Amino acid sequence: MDDRSSLRFGPISSAAEGPLYQQVIAAVVREIGAGRLAPGDMLPSVRKLASDLLVSVITTKRAYDDLERAGVIYSRQGVGAFVAPAASDALRSDALDHLKTALRDAIAAAARANVSDTQLIQILRTLIEEAHRT
Amino acid sequence: MDDRSSLRFGPISSAAEGPLYQQVIAAVVREIGAGRLAPGDMLPSVRKLASDLLVSVITTKRAYDDLERAGVIYSRQGVGAFVAPAASDALRSDALDHLKTALRDAIAAAARANVSDTQLIQILRTLIEEAHRT
Amino acid sequence: MDDRSSLRFGPISSAAEGPLYQQVIAAVVREIGAGRLAPGDMLPSVRKLASDLLVSVITTKRAYDDLERAGVIYSRQGVGAFVAPAASDALRSDALDHLKTALRDAIAAAARANVSDTQLIQILRTLIEEAHRT
Amino acid sequence: MDDRSSLRFGPISSAAEGPLYQQVIAAVVREIGAGRLAPGDMLPSVRKLASDLLVSVITTKRAYDDLERAGVIYSRQGVGAFVAPAASDALRSDALDHLKTALRDAIAAAARANVSDTQLIQILRTLIEEAHRT
DNA sequence: GTGGTCTAGACCACC
DNA sequence: GTGGTCTAGACCACA
Numbered sequence: 001m002d003d004r005s006s007l008r009f010g011p012i013s014s015a016a017e018g019p020l021y022q023q024v025i026a027a028v029v030r031e032i033g034a035g036r037l038a039p040g041d042m043l044p045s046v047r048k049l050a051s052d053l054l055v056s057v058i059t060t061k062r063a064y065d066d067l068e069r070a071g072v073i074y075s076r077q078g079v080g081a082f083v084a085p086a087a088s089d090a091l092r093s094d095a096l097d098h099l100k101t102a103l104r105d106a107i108a109a110a111a112r113a114n115v116s117d118t119q120l121i122q123i124l125r126t127l128i129e130e131a132h133r134t
Numbered sequence: 135m136d137d138r139s140s141l142r143f144g145p146i147s148s149a150a151e152g153p154l155y156q157q158v159i160a161a162v163v164r165e166i167g168a169g170r171l172a173p174g175d176m177l178p179s180v181r182k183l184a185s186d187l188l189v190s191v192i193t194t195k196r197a198y199d200d201l202e203r204a205g206v207i208y209s210r211q212g213v214g215a216f217v218a219p220a221a222s223d224a225l226r227s228d229a230l231d232h233l234k235t236a237l238r239d240a241i242a243a244a245a246r247a248n249v250s251d252t253q254l255i256q257i258l259r260t261l262i263e264e265a266h267r268t
Numbered sequence: 269m270d271d272r273s274s275l276r277f278g279p280i281s282s283a284a285e286g287p288l289y290q291q292v293i294a295a296v297v298r299e300i301g302a303g304r305l306a307p308g309d310m311l312p313s314v315r316k317l318a319s320d321l322l323v324s325v326i327t328t329k330r331a332y333d334d335l336e337r338a339g340v341i342y343s344r345q346g347v348g349a350f351v352a353p354a355a356s357d358a359l360r361s362d363a364l365d366h367l368k369t370a371l372r373d374a375i376a377a378a379a380r381a382n383v384s385d386t387q388l389i390q391i392l393r394t395l396i397e398e399a400h401r402t
Numbered sequence: 403m404d405d406r407s408s409l410r411f412g413p414i415s416s417a418a419e420g421p422l423y424q425q426v427i428a429a430v431v432r433e434i435g436a437g438r439l440a441p442g443d444m445l446p447s448v449r450k451l452a453s454d455l456l457v458s459v460i461t462t463k464r465a466y467d468d469l470e471r472a473g474v475i476y477s478r479q480g481v482g483a484f485v486a487p488a489a490s491d492a493l494r495s496d497a498l499d500h501l502k503t504a505l506r507d508a509i510a511a512a513a514r515a516n517v518s519d520t521q522l523i524q525i526l527r528t529l530i531e532e533a534h535r536t
Numbered sequence: 537g538t539g540g541t542c543t544a545g546a547c548c549a550c551c
Numbered sequence: 552g553t554g555g556t557c558t559a560g561a562c563c564a565c566a
Contacts, residue, residue, distance in 0.1 A: 019345075019550060033246065056551060095247035099254070102240035103261050106233050112167065113229035117262050120233070124258055127237050128251050153556060179538060190558050195539080203337070211421075211539045212565030287541060301514060313553060324543050329554080345554045346550030363515035367508050367522070371529050374504035380435065381497035385530050388501070392526055395505050396519050421565065458566060 007036055007044070012053045020055050024063035027053070032072070032087055039088075043073060043081040070094060141170055141178070146187045154189050158197035161187070166206070166221055173222075177207060177215040204228065276304070277312075280321045288323050292331035295321070300340070300355055307356075311341060311349040338362065409438055409446070414455045422457050426465035429455070434474070434489055441490075445475060445483040472496060 009027040012020060031037040043064070044052065050060040064081055067073045071090040075081045084090065110120045143161045146154055165171040177198070178186065184194040198215050201207045205224040209215040218224065244254045277295045280288055299305040311332070312320065318328040332349050335341045339358040343349040352358065378388045411429045414422060433439040445466070446454065452462040466483055469475045473492040477483045486492065512522045 021550080029246075059551060062550090092247050095243045096249070099240050099243035099247060099249065099257070100261065102236045102243060103258050104265070106236035106240065106258075107262060107265050109229045109233035109236060113226050113233060115230070115233065120262070121255060121258060123233070124237050124240075124255060127234065128241055128254070131238070131241050155556080181538085192559085193557065196556090198539090209539060210565090212537080214538060289541080297514075315553085326544085327542065330541090332554090343554060344550090346552085348553060360515050363511045364517070367511035367515060367517065367525070368529065370504045370508035370511060371526050372533070374501050374508065374526075375530055375533050377497045377501035377504060380431075381494050381501060383498070383501065388530070389523060389526060391501070392505050392508075392523060395502065396509055396522070399506070399509050423565080461566060464565090 007031055009049065009053060012055055020059045021062040021066070024049070024053065024055065024060055025066055028063065028067060029072070029091060032083060032091065037083050039083050039085045041083045043083065045080060141165060143178075143183065143187060146189055155193050155196040155200070158183070158187065158189065158194055159200055162197065162201060163206070163225060166217060166225065171217050173217050173219045175217045177217065179214060277317065277321060280323055289327050289330040289334070292317070292321065292323065292328055293334055296331065296335060297340070297359060300351060300359065305351050307351045307353045309351045311351065313348060409433060411446075411451065411455060414457055422461050423464040423468070426451070426455065426457065426462055427468055430465065430469060431474070431493060434485060434493065439485050441485050441487045443485045445485065447482060 009031065012023050012027070017023065028037070028043065037043065043049070046060045046064060047057055050057045053060070064073065064075065068075055068081075072084055072087045072094075073081050074084050106120065106124075109115075110117075115123070143165065146157045146161070151157065162171070162177065171177065177183070180194045180198055181191055184191040187194070198207065198209060202209055202215075205218055206221045207215050208218050240254065240258075243249075244251075249257070277299065280291050280295070296305070296311065305311065311317070314328045314332055315325055318325040321328070332341065332343060336343055336349075339352055340355045341349050342352050374388065374392075377383075378385075383391070411433065414425050414429070419425060430439070430445065439445065445451070448462045448466060449459055452459045455462070466475065466477065470477055470483075474486055474489045475483050476486050508522065508526075511517075512519075517525070
């Protein structure tokens with residue numbers, strides 16, 4: 001019996017939506033975000049995940065390395081990789097950083113396009129609604 | 135005597151903030167945005183700009199090619215490169231596209247960080263104020 | 269064993285029929301048009317094609333860049349270049365533009381040569397027959 | 403009094419419609435086609451035409467050279483340039499060549515765009531009407 | 537002088 | 552291995 005039978009790493013599509021290792025990272029993050037991987041849980045081995053996702057071992061290794069560097073998981077030599085206790089916090093702060101960077105970028109673009117502050121906020125509202133309809 | 139004494143193409147820093155040719159593009163765009171280069175004005179020759187910015191002729195050429203493709207400038211063999219009549223329009227629509235992409239990106243990050251719509255808008259307001267103080 | 273044995277990129281003749289990179293573009297377009305390259309298929313790498321056609325890597329790269337910009341192919345760093353899903357549409361609309369430009373050019377030449385409208389159409393019919401016999 | 407007062411060489415616009423020397427050629431050809439310059443007539447001197455059209459002497463010289471090579475005009479050292487006796491014929495055969503080349507080009511494009519022969523002829527009719535309305 | 541094209545050779549990021 | 556970027560150097564067409 002497989003104690004990780006509920007894990008659902010989506011398919012990885014080469015040549016479609018960004019570097020493969022980032023797609024692998026996103027897949028792991030999704031599992032943690034969805035609660036299917038909780039702090040302390042062991043992740044699939046690099047080799048197992050690679051064969052499951054049909055990507056190279058190097059690609060999954062790079063994904064795990066990045067996740068460890070971000071404090072989302074930790075690896076124990078010869079044992080395996082595990083979800084870090086503060087994984088959710090790490091992910092959340094990562095997403096917040098990304099959010100702020102994107103907003104600052106949008107503000108700069110608004111200045112270049114002569115879009116006023118109130119117009120910018122209105123555009124954000126519109127895009128939020130658009131996202132909800134999706 | 136320098137008849138273009140008001141042009142101020144900033145320094146280009148290798149491999150620090152993205153591809154060099156994009157930095158060159160940004161420098162030209164900045165000049166146009168600031169009104170130091172108006173529609174019909176002749177741009178520095180690729181060779182001149184290259185030596186001014188201490189980059190290769192090829193790099194400035196690539197920048198000019200991209201700008202021409204975007205409709206911001208146009209080049210005439212044996213004559214020179216000039217700011218296109220609709221340069222501002224081209225730049226504006228470009229900035230608007232960039233703005234929307236950045237906002238959509240922020241919305242996605244907000245979802246990952248469990249940030250609500252109203253919180254997201256509030257963060258945008260805060261960052262706008264922050265930008266104004268700069 | 270060669271798994272792309274059916275690809276037939278013609279010879280590239282230097283400085284005889286336009287820029288080399290356009291000849292490379294034409295060669296790729298021909299393969300797609302003939303169905304030997306279908307949407308999703310991987311193109312030869314820029315290095316491979318360059319050595320096959322005896323042109324510089326830069327020249328094939330430029331051809332691929334132009335084709336990507338035209339929406340005919342797409343490139344993925346570290347993976348390769350592939351025929352785009354809408355390649356045929358992109359090629360067709362390109363050919364239609366070319367067709368209209370050529371006809372407008374012919375109409376202008378007819379005016380200069382004192383060739384009447386009906387004569388012009390008759391000449392077209394003749395040339396069409398001539399083309400069919402080829 | 404100026405014995406060529408009826409000559410109307412249009413304005414030459416740099417950076418707009420092809421190489422300057424070709425625009426000069428077209429201007430001369432137009433004068434001949436309109437009958438304002440007949441076989442045997444003397445053309446403006448290279449220097450006069452250059453100053454009239456606000457282009458360099460080199461540019462008008464190149465235009466005259468090309469016209470002489472095409473048999474449209476002939477130059478007499480120290481005397482001037484004159485419209486050749488067979489100027490009209492030279493122009494007409496030139497235009498006819500151009501016409502056929504353009505039509506063959508259109509036929510090739512039609513094949514690439516999957517446009518049938520009858521559709522091609524219909525498009526030609528449409529574009530002829532369009533040209534008449536201009 | 538200008539831009540347009542082509543070349544050889546290099547280093548990087550990604551797989 | 553792949554494509555992405557940068558470089559130095561050359562020759563051509565045009566003004």
